[in-house]
Amino acid sequence: MKTVFIIDDDHLVRESIQYLLESEGFRVIAADCGETGIKLAVETQPDLVLCDVQMPGIDGYEVLAALRDSPVTAVTPFIFLTGRSDKSDLRQGMNLGADDYLTKPFSAKELLAAVDSRLARQEKVRSQSQQQLTDLRQNIALSLPHELKTPLTGIFTSVELLRVIANESDPAEILDIADTIETSAQKLYRLTQNFLLYARLEVAVHDPEYLESLQDDLTMQPELVISNTALEIAKRTERSADLCLEVQGTTIAISTFDLEKAIAEVLDNAFKFSPPRTPVIVTSSIEADFYQIKVKNYGYGMTAQQIADLGGYMQFNRKFYEQQGVGLGLAIAKRLVELRNGYLKIQSIPYETTTVELTIPRAPLLPSELLQ
Numbered sequence: 001m002k003t004v005f006i007i008d009d010d011h012l013v014r015e016s017i018q019y020l021l022e023s024e025g026f027r028v029i030a031a032d033c034g035e036t037g038i039k040l041a042v043e044t045q046p047d048l049v050l051c052d053v054q055m056p057g058i059d060g061y062e063v064l065a066a067l068r069d070s071p072v073t074a075v076t077p078f079i080f081l082t083g084r085s086d087k088s089d090l091r092q093g094m095n096l097g098a099d100d101y102l103t104k105p106f107s108a109k110e111l112l113a114a115v116d117s118r119l120a121r122q123e124k125v126r127s128q129s130q131q132q133l134t135d136l137r138q139n140i141a142l143s144l145p146h147e148l149k150t151p152l153t154g155i156f157t158s159v160e161l162l163r164v165i166a167n168e169s170d171p172a173e174i175l176d177i178a179d180t181i182e183t184s185a186q187k188l189y190r191l192t193q194n195f196l197l198y199a200r201l202e203v204a205v206h207d208p209e210y211l212e213s214l215q216d217d218l219t220m221q222p223e224l225v226i227s228n229t230a231l232e233i234a235k236r237t238e239r240s241a242d243l244c245l246e247v248q249g250t251t252i253a254i255s256t257f258d259l260e261k262a263i264a265e266v267l268d269n270a271f272k273f274s275p276p277r278t279p280v281i282v283t284s285s286i287e288a289d290f291y292q293i294k295v296k297n298y299g300y301g302m303t304a305q306q307i308a309d310l311g312g313y314m315q316f317n318r319k320f321y322e323q324q325g326v327g328l329g330l331a332i333a334k335r336l337v338e339l340r341n342g343y344l345k346i347q348s349i350p351y352e353t354t355t356v357e358l359t360i361p362r363a364p365l366l367p368s369e370l371l372q
Contacts, residue, residue, distance in 0.1 A: 002119055003027045005046035007037035007063060008081060009055045013104075017050065020108050021115070034058025038066045045072050048118055050102075053082040068097045075125075077118040081106075151191070154184030194328045197261075201335040214339055217255035218363050222291060223247040223284065225256055229263045230282050237271040239280065247284040251363040252291045254340045259360075262336045265329035266295045266356050273354070274299030286362070290342070293358040301350040333358065 004026045008014045011032065018028045029044055031037040035058050041049060049067065053060035060080055067073040079100045099118050102111060158181045165173060204210045219225060226247045234243040252259070270280045274297035281296040334344040337358050348354040 001025065001027045002048070003029060003044065003046040004115060005037070005041055005044065005049045006030045006051075007032075007034065007041075007049065007055075007060070008052040009033060010052070013052070013081070017111065020111065024112060026115075034060070034063045037063050041067055041073055041076070042070050046076065047122065048077045048079070048115060049073075050079050050081055050115075053080050064098055075122075077122050079114055079118060151184035151188040155181050155188075158184070194332060198328050198332055198335070201332065201339070204339060205335075211339065214255075215253075217253060217258070217340070218251055219254055219256045219259050220251045221249050222252050222259060222293075223249040225259050226263055226282060226284060226293065229260050230267055233264060233267045233271060234280070237268075239271050239276060242271075242276065242278060242280050244279050244281040245283075247282065247293075248286065250286055250291055253361045253363045254337070254342070258336045262333040262358060263293070263295075265333045266358065269329045270295050270297040270299075270354070270356070273297065287359075289362050291360050291362050293360070294355055295358075296353060296355040298353050301352055301354050302346065302348040303350055307346045307348065330356070 004021050006014055006017050006028060007030075008017075009032050014030050014032065018030055021028050029040060029046060031040050034055050037049075037051065038058070041063075051060045051063050058066075060082070064078055064080075067076065067078065077099045078097065079102060080098050081102050081104060083104045099121075100114050102114055158177045161177050162174065227245055230243055230245060231240070234240045254262075267280070267282070274280060278298040279296075282294070283296075284291065284293045286292075330344070330346075333356075337344055337360055340360060342358065342360040345357040345359070346354065347357070
C-alpha cells in the first residue's frame with residue numbers, strides 16, 4: 001500500500017483529498033502546517049507528498065526545500081497544490097525540485113491522474129536502481145574472487161617454489177621468483193587501493209566539506225603529468241613503441257595526484273584492451289574554459305549500451321577477452337573529473353576504435369598570466 005502525505009492548512013481540502021485517496025486504496029497521512037509536515041514527512045517517509053503552497057508560517061516552498069535537503073526525502077515525489085497559476089510561481093517550485101503542480105480547483109480525476117503518474121515514475125526509477133544494484137552485486141560476486149585469486153596464486157606458487165629449491169640456492173632463480181612475488185603483490189595492492197578509492201569517491205559525492213576542499217586543487221603543468229604517466233604505463237605494458245604523445249599545458253582545476261590517477265586508469269585501459277603494435281594516441285587541447293585530454297586506441301571498442309552502463313565493477317565481455325581488472329578504471333577516472341565539474345565522454349566503434357575524452361575546467365588565470 002502506497003502512502004501519500006497531505007500538507008494543507010485548509011481542513012476541508014485536506015479531508016476531501018484524504019477521503020478520495022483512501023477510497024482508492026492509499027494510506028494517507030495529513031498535517032495542517034509546514035512545520036509539522038516537515039517533521040512527519042521525515043519520520044514516516046511517504047511515497048508521495050501533496051503540499052499547499054500558501055500556508056501561514058512555513059509555506060510550501062520552504063517545506064519542499066527542507067525535504068529536498070533531507071537524505072530520506074530528497075527524491076520523494078512532491079506535488080504542489082496551489083491557487084496560483086502565474087508562470088513565475090510555477091518556475092520557482094520547479095527550480096526547488098517539485099515534480100508537478102495542481103491548480104485549485106482541480107477534479108478528483110486530475111488529482112488521481114497526477115498521483116498515479118508520479119508514483120509510477122518513482123517506481124520505474126526504483127526498479128532501474130534495483131536492477132543496477134543487482135548488476136553491481138553480480139559483477140562484484142563474479143569478478144572480485146577471481147581478481148583477488150590471480151595475484152594470490154602467483155604469490156603462493158612462488159613461495160612453494162622457494163621451498164622446493166631452498167637447498168639448491170640458485171641466486172638467479174630465487175631472484176626470478178622474488179620478481180614474480182613482487183609483481184603479484186603489486187597487482188593485489190593496486191586492486192585493493194582501487195576498491196578503496198572508488199568507495200571513497202562515491203561517498204565524497206555527498207560530502208559538501210570534501211567537495212569544497214577540492215576548489216583549491218590545481219595542476220600547473222598537466223602536460224608533464226600526462227607525458228610522464230603515459231610513458232611509465234607504456235613501458236610497464238611493453239608498448240612504448242605504440243605510444244603517440246601530443247600534449248600542451250595550462251593550469252587546470254584538479255590536483256596533480258588525481259590527474260595522474262585518472263590518466264593512468266584511462267591509459268591502462270587503452271593498452272589493456274588494444275593489441276600490441278597498434279597506436280595509443282594521447283592528445284590535449286585548450287577549449288575555452290576547459291582542458292580536454294583524449295586517449296584513442298584501436299582495439300575491441302564498446303557498444304552504446306556498454307558506454308551507458310559504465311560504472312564500478314563492470315568489465316564488459318570478460319568471458320571473451322579474459323583481461324585483468326574489474327572495470328573500475330574508467331569509473332574512477334569519471335568520478336575524479338566529475339568532482340571538479342568536469343566530465344568523461346566515450347566515443348567508440350566496436351572492434352575498431354575507442355576514444356576517451358577527459359574534460360577538466362581550467363583554473364582562473366594568475367595575475368602573471370593576465371599580463372602576458
